[in-house]
Amino acid sequence: MPQNLIEKYNNPGPRYTSYPTVPYWDTMNFSLKSWKESIKRSFAESNDAEGISLYIHLPFCESMCTFCGCTKRITKNHDVEIPYIRSLIKELQLYCDLLGEKPILRELHLGGGTPTFFSAENLQLLMEGIFRRTIQHPEIELSFEGHPNNTTKEHLQTFANLGFKRVSYGVQDYNETVQKAIHRIQPFENVKYVTETARELGYTSISHDIIFGLPFQKTAHIQFTIEKTIELRPERIAFYSYAHVPWIKGNGQRGYKEENLPSAKEKRAQYELGKKLLLEAGYVEIGMDHFALPTDKLYKAQQKKTIHRNFMGYTSSKTQAMLGLGVSAISDSWYGFAQNVKGVEEYTHLLENNILPVFRGHILNEEDLKIRTHILNLMCQLQTSWKDDNLYFNEIPEVLIQLKELENDELVILEKDTITVTEKGRPFVRNICMAFDLRLQRNKPERQLFSMTV
Template structure:
């Protein structure tokens, strides 16, 4: 479906991605280690036994810099850094273990980065073996990792498979050589095919591709070519993300600024990609994910059990996400916490047996209610509310919602709200109407990527 240029221009403004509410820049920063440990214990007592814990482990190292990247990473070719880092992650997990009254159940593990496959298979086996040896994997646990097609070896794939991993997500971004050169991530189709084929041969149940639109030198022809190649490999899921241009935070992005597509051109790239995906059998899930009809992610959307957290859309119902490693973020339902970003400081704090928190946020009852509403909109495009909530919507927010409705983006009344098909590209904008934390802090400036 095409969109009026005026709407794209109007709503292509900075807005949060809502992998959390409140979003990280708006946290109250009211956390200390003692308070965090107390809240972890409460969350574990409430949800640990029934839903288990999901672990996100941040693996920060990369051998070379991809200039588009907005992740927390350290560039090095020195693999001697692996062992000290792995040891720190194991020790961090041991600190959490000391807070639990029982052996924890794991609902999932996700390795992100950086480049998890920077680490040798033996390093990964040591780290994960220690964590799995002190935990119980739940029956439906989902173990996944992000792999770079150029350095994800058969040994990596086999080692992780033997530990229980069944899903791998490859960062592709784009297959066009000019685009790859501009973003400093050159990976031929042959390497991607090899990594995909080996994963399937070993027995991985889900191979995912991460793609990005809005990169330098992309146009309709390059997108068509990229998706033709994607179609030949038929991954189970596809994340088709909007490129987030934040050169003030990531200066390497300035190197290709002049070659970026304009606003309407960028949206046309997404629409073309979405059209091709639909033609080859993929169905849209949320804002930026696509899956085949039999994939659990699409089934979760249909069953309205889809969830969203700092890793994006997930099928995991777990209310406890614990982040291990530098810069990783934890979401324990009652609070958020983020580890220090500096790797040396992270290792130093762990060495002193401190949880290396740098900031956090304790959730109020209003925060929890708002998060539920925003999550429902982002996951299911529908949210219900009662008459009291409806009557408490501020005049300015009611005016925003009325404008969205007149533009054909939503429908709402005293019982709830629904995002219409025309409104799907603007879901982040629509959610800002309920973002009370952001509205309270309008005098402050926050760095968010543009919504479209």
């Protein structure tokens, strides 16, 4: 990749798991009442046809990984498990009461934190509570994130018995120096064991998360990590850039100095090498930062143009409504977003008082809804068209200037009312989406809100 493009486009930018992005939510005009109306509208429109998605945030970890930007609670006290599970089930019950019937559960993902911090027995109690309050879709997809160091055969067997076919493991990097810097020591043997055990128990889609741009990370480390990953041949690989935002995420990301991080040029070289190795091994690039084997549902969804992106990342199935349960979890009705409080104690207290634990959100206006569709198209299909839209981007000066610049750099093909991302432009898809982000265009941040795009 030309160095001049790296320097030109390596700017802070969103990863667009939503539009508007969280810093641009209109929280002043949001209320719990407006959120309830939004989710009820979405549920009435879409539940019978496609069901809902459910994301459950399990925030507890026994130790701090310094690369992580998620909401977590560091503790070795496992007595927190049952009370938190009761709160999660209570939250779902409040939504069922609001909606007036059991939702059809199309997709569920357990994230964290560390879901496998919880015992297999307690995770089964959680899932039984969820299933009692929902109707399982005939093609339900169930998945969870597992830590290779503490995911046991009992965990995998319990989830398999419940119908789980997908599991995602955080690998990050196999180099010991990098692992020490990010406080995540896990040998290849641990990842190999949980990957092979999952396969033996019938899991059909195993994913590994790999990060480039970590402190002390070299291109040789990426090559070694990718080669070891290919040995295990997971069906999916998330290969993404470390988001260094210590001013947002706090001291957890200050365990190393800025000069310990690879430069933008070095990061790009790491990505290009990793991508080359994955493509040579038979993986196909999916959207942004993801790769899948042609046998996997995510690849098939891309081919059918049914792939979706939300706060859970890329998904092979799409639902209009997504409920987020647990501290910091974000719900999405398509017409609005709502985020839960981030403290476990406050979360528990609100639910004990029969109050949905939402503390902020955003209700989308007509312009937001149209832009959201175009950004989603670009992130999933690398193309969008506004010929049937009354919001003509090629007539909006702040957008037109950027689109022409992207076209001049051969990152997009711009026609009258259609934009297509070129192969050269794929690494810059976040920058391309930024050109459509009118909230960002109209209100440039005074301080850095996002990680760098390259």
